[in-house]
Amino acid sequence: MRVVWVVVAALVVIPLVGLFVLVMNPVWRDDARLEAFYERVAAYPLPPGSREAFLQDRDVTFGKNLVGGSGSYCDYRVRITLETSLSPEEFRRHYAGAAIAGPSIRR
Secondary structure: OOOHHHHHHHHHHHHHHHHHHHHHHHHHHHHHHHHHHHHHHHHOOOOOEEEEOOOEEEEEEEEOOOOOOOOOOOOEEEEOOOOEEEOOOHHHHHOOOOOOOOOOOOO
């Protein structure tokens, strides 16, 4: 009788695990892309005269239409809070030349 319960449990659990893996695979893939994008942003050198204001104040967001609108697209955002002595224009100029590959680029 015990063998029957094990077989029945396996017949129920194995398809559920397979379904879970099938459903979660895109989530895990997107999480990996976002983490790689975050690492590329964080590895880019800070502008001169700048430092991170709060080391624990980093934010990574992934979602659909974060800025509003009705398009069918996803946004990836990385936020790092900095303190700087640069003017806004100098700060923008520093990051304007950044060649940071987006989250969809596979390495």
